[in-house]
Amino acid sequence: MARHLVTSALPYINGIKHLGNMVGSMLPADVYARYLRQRGHDVLYICATDEHGTPAELAAAKAGQPVAEFCAGAHETQKEIYDGFGLTFDYFGRSSSPQNAEITQHFARRLHENGFIEERAIRQVYSPVDGRFLPDRYVEGTCPHCGYDKARGDQCENCTRVLDPTDLINPRSAISGSTDLEVRETTHLFLLQSKLQGEVEAWIDENSKEWPLLSTSIARKWLAEGLHDRAITRDLEWGVPVPADTWPELAADGKVFYVWFDAPIEYIGATKEWADAAPDGETRDWKSWWYEAADVRYTQFMAKDNVPFHTVMFPATQLGVREPWKMVDYVKGFSWLTYYGGKFSTSQQRGVFTDAALEILPADYWRYFLIANAPESDDSSFTWEHFAGTVNKDLADTLGNFVNRVLTFSAKRFGNTVPAGGEPGEAEAKLGAEVTRLLTELEEHMEALQYRKAANALRALWSAGNAYLVEKEPWKQVKTDEAAAAVTLRTAMNLIHLYAVVSEPFIPASAATLRGVFALDGDTATWVTPEAAAALDAVPAGASFTVPPVLFAKISDEDLEGFRERFGAGSVD
């Protein structure tokens, strides 16, 4: 038994996330956390909404709400959806929490004491009409590269080039539309990442040996380009205030830390939120997970655009603090899930969003499809045709049909108890060996965080049940040899119980239904070792069972047509 800390990249607060966001961070983290818990490990799975920054302020303004109120509502909305997906966060926090403010300020003070933070004057756009500086997206104008006239101050959506607000031609305020803008000098805190480059490189050399290529290649590319000193504060209303004890003038000017600095610190902040939210009588030691926590294995999950922040920038912050905070042991990065080969887009509402997904089908359908097609080594594409095909074949035909056939037939011929009589023979021994082999594979792939391969092994386990039924044909056996049919059905029911246990990380709601089929006293097994699984004897003769309703409804051609129509399909862009 080991202690496992698991975090998934923080979903940003403005808007509902799409399926690509789900499969790129939270869902695989949940599958891993569930698996580790089943194996008896001590697991803490932490996530939170990322709430600071310009997009949150602008989204709140658009909604006509104060930003704090907007974020509180949006946090609840996201949390409900993730509950609907069966995500088992130990805590789902908020980066705007007082806990995060406290730890962020502590980190900043320590970085300052250690000589890694410096005040620098920069030139920034100021709007006299709005009475404020206009960072990032608060300025719009014409892109100097491609001429697009709605480019934002941080990036041009048309040509994707990263911009500085002062680059824009004909700039205007995104708040008031005012073109009466000037460039003024303002002072900000800079994190001197350039001074930490060597330490980050040494840390990567030492710690990334087992990481997937996607994670290490991105980290190496960033390091090769050289770490730049970066501003970690902004002139915004909404954010962690610069502490007045260390920087009285900047604090008096209302400067706040910028989102990229405080967001990763929220992994720690949310863990303290978890501890502070402990019910009466329960003690939660947040610090034991993060401080001098050599016994903890820490795994992070994120899509590739977040890899630089987690492999280079946050480690630079942690190293510069010069305190023994837990650093990541394994970074699982993901490529993109595309929608018919094009981009899912939050701003253009293209693709399938997590709220709409749950409206049309149960979470297990999405969980299984997304994990079985996780964009691990390369991008993978969502199409309705592929999705329906996978659900119908793997879930409805292979798993669901097996369960239903076995239980319905046995109930009809032997009543609602597991049939007794007969002895397992050669076919059962062969099946047991196959089960051991496939379960060993499943374990190896889960330990290695290889999701597609793990899903393949699980699917093969389900198929093994069907192959066994085809071989034994209990509906024929029962006519000539009732005891032989009893052995077959009893063995098949044991497979159903095994599926209930080992499918749980992937399709937890369906696994719970399967667990409920048998009324077994003391059925508390959270996992079955490959060796023990071979016996297929956890469910004894005489145990009662119920036939559950159909586990997975097939997606019909009519459904498919409706989905294509509602969400759009075919080529995009």
Ligand SMILES: [Zn+2]
């Ligand atoms: Zn452009």
